[in-house]
Amino acid sequence: MRHVFEPSVFYNNFGPYEPVLYLQDGDTLVTPSLDARGWDAKGIQRAARGNPLVGPFYIEGAEPGDTLQVDIKRVWPNRDHGWAKTVVAGHVVVPEHAQSLPEVRVGTWAVDIEKGTATLMEPETVLGQITLDLEPMLGCLGVAPMGHQAISSATSAQHGGNMDYRGYKSGMTTYFPVFEPGALLFTGDGHATQGDGEIVGTGIEISMDIELTVHVIKDKTIRWPRGEDADYIWAAGNDRPLDGALQHATSELMAWMRSDYGLDAEAASILLGQCVDYDLGNIFDPAYTMVCKMAKRFLPERCS
Numbered sequence: 025m026r027h028v029f030e031p032s033v034f035y036n037n038f039g040p041y042e043p044v045l046y047l048q049d050g051d052t053l054v055t056p057s058l059d060a061r062g063w064d065a066k067g068i069q070r071a072a073r074g075n076p077l078v079g080p081f082y083i084e085g086a087e088p089g090d091t092l093q094v095d096i097k098r099v100w101p102n103r104d105h106g107w108a109k110t111v112v113a114g115h116v117v118v119p120e121h122a123q124s125l126p127e128v129r130v131g132t133w134a135v136d137i138e139k140g141t142a143t144l145m146e147p148e149t150v151l152g153q154i155t156l157d158l159e160p161m162l163g164c165l166g167v168a169p170m171g172h173q174a175i176s177s178a179t180s181a182q183h184g185g186n187m188d189y190r191g192y193k194s195g196m197t198t199y200f201p202v203f204e205p206g207a208l209l210f211t212g213d214g215h216a217t218q219g220d221g222e223i224v225g226t227g228i229e230i231s232m233d234i235e236l237t238v239h240v241i242k243d244k245t246i247r248w249p250r251g252e253d254a255d256y257i258w259a260a261g262n263d264r265p266l267d268g269a270l271q272h273a274t275s276e277l278m279a280w281m282r283s284d285y286g287l288d289a290e291a292a293s294i295l296l297g298q299c300v301d302y303d304l305g306n307i308f309d310p311a312y313t314m315v316c317k318m319a320k321r322f323l324p325e326r327c328s
């Protein structure tokens with residue numbers, strides 16, 4: 025079934041809240057989201073700033089220990105302007121460089137939905153009105169955390185959250201561990217485009233139209249978010265320092281290669297050692313995100 029949902033309640037945490045909609049396995053959800061400051065497609069502020077989320081959506085049949093599959097069918101901006109900060113975070117450069125950084129401003133970008141571009145309007149710099157191609161993505165995607173917790177949409181953990189990974193885009197299939205009955209799926213924090221790491225603290229922030237299809241994979245337990253497209257499988261780890269995130273991501277991908285592709289630890293290590301790719305997700309928020317990827321062309325046929 026296809027559900028067209030208009031949200032009226034928004035949360036700034038991933039948590040065990042009252043569901044806003046119940047979905048069956050295989051259902052498709054179509055919903056708008058707000059931008060990171062709570063502004064909608066019409067430029068009206070409808071929620072408190074700080075990555076207000078759409079959800080939670082209860083998926084019937086999902087129980088702790090299962091895996092929730094989320095197929096991202098479409099993510100696309102639904103208004104003609106976005107905003108972004110203008111200066112890199114102090115912790116992504118050396119201290120003496122950080123001291124020379126200018127004051128952070130908020131820039132304005134004109135978004136052409138039909139052409140698929142974003143053009144810098146303010147501030148004026150030597151770049152002029154630089155135009156970028158849109159690469160829409162979801163900064164926030166995940167489920168309710170373990171232990172009946174509520175965790176801020178400013179950060180991330182095993183449940184997903186504010187990972188700001190460019191892979192959360194149209195055409196990607198993602199997987200999340202289920203910790204609460206119904207999984208309780210949330211999303212939000214759309215970016216018209218963003219560089220790896222979200223190193224200025226934002227992408228081009230904008231409200232989105234989102235289409236997702238959900239599936240419950242019974243009795244399959246994973247520890248960290250996973251994903252795949254036609255070419256890669258990958259796992260995300262969220263932690264600080266960055267090597268902690270890398271360790272979680274690498275361990276999760278290795279576990280996937282062993283359980284679903286029949287590789288032992290040595291064979292998985294050989295492939296990882298010579299063929300692994302790493303993508304940087306968020307390196308701005310309290311928990312950093314690292315993604316460990318393996319090209320499907322190197323893997324044997326999936327056995328489970």
